[in-house]
Amino acid sequence: MIRLTAVLALAFVATGALAQVGPSTTGRPCEADRALVDARGAVVLSTGQYTYGRFVRDARYCQVDQYPQPAYVPSDDAAQCFVGYRCADGPDDGF
Numbered sequence: 825m826i827r828l829t830a831v832l833a834l835a836f837v838a839t840g841a842l843a844q845v846g847p848s849t850t851g852r853p854c855e856a857d858r859a860l861v862d863a864r865g866a867v868v869l870s871t872g873q874y875t876y877g878r879f880v881r882d883a884r885y886c887q888v889d890q891y892p893q894p895a896y897v898p899s900d901d902a903a904q905c906f907v908g909y910r911c912a913d914g915p916d917d918g919f
Contacts (some may be wrong), residue, residue, distance in 0.1 A: 845869070845876045849897040854905035859898065861908040869907070871897045879908045886911035 845857055848870040851859045857888040870876045883892045892909035899905040 827852050848872075849905065849907070852900055854860065854899040854902045854907075857899055857905060857907045877910060880911060883906050883909075889913065 840875070846860070846867050846869045850870075850872065857869065860869075861879045862881055864881075866880045868876055868878050868899065877897070879897075880886060880892060880897050886909075887891055890911040890913055895907055895910040896904040897907050898908040
């Protein structure tokens with residue numbers, strides 16, 4: 825019984841760590857945010873006090889039925905910093 829409790833507690837802690845949001849874009853320079861997305865390929869960043877988003881380096885990090893859309897976030901040194909892309913639903917048919 826103790827072993828089961830320990831395993832469940834460990835699984836709960838590990839799952840919570842995976843869902844955490846990364847650093848805030850507003851407290852870092854634009855180039856640092858862009859470099860983080862480029863290095864990790866896909867990352868969840870805080871974009872404000874109560875907002876966050878998943879940003880990707882390219883289409884390889886999107887699902888099959890998604891396409892990359894340019895993503896701009898506020899940063900410490902720029903109001904609109906290009907950090908990479910967001911994965912958007914639907915076909916990319918140029919409309």
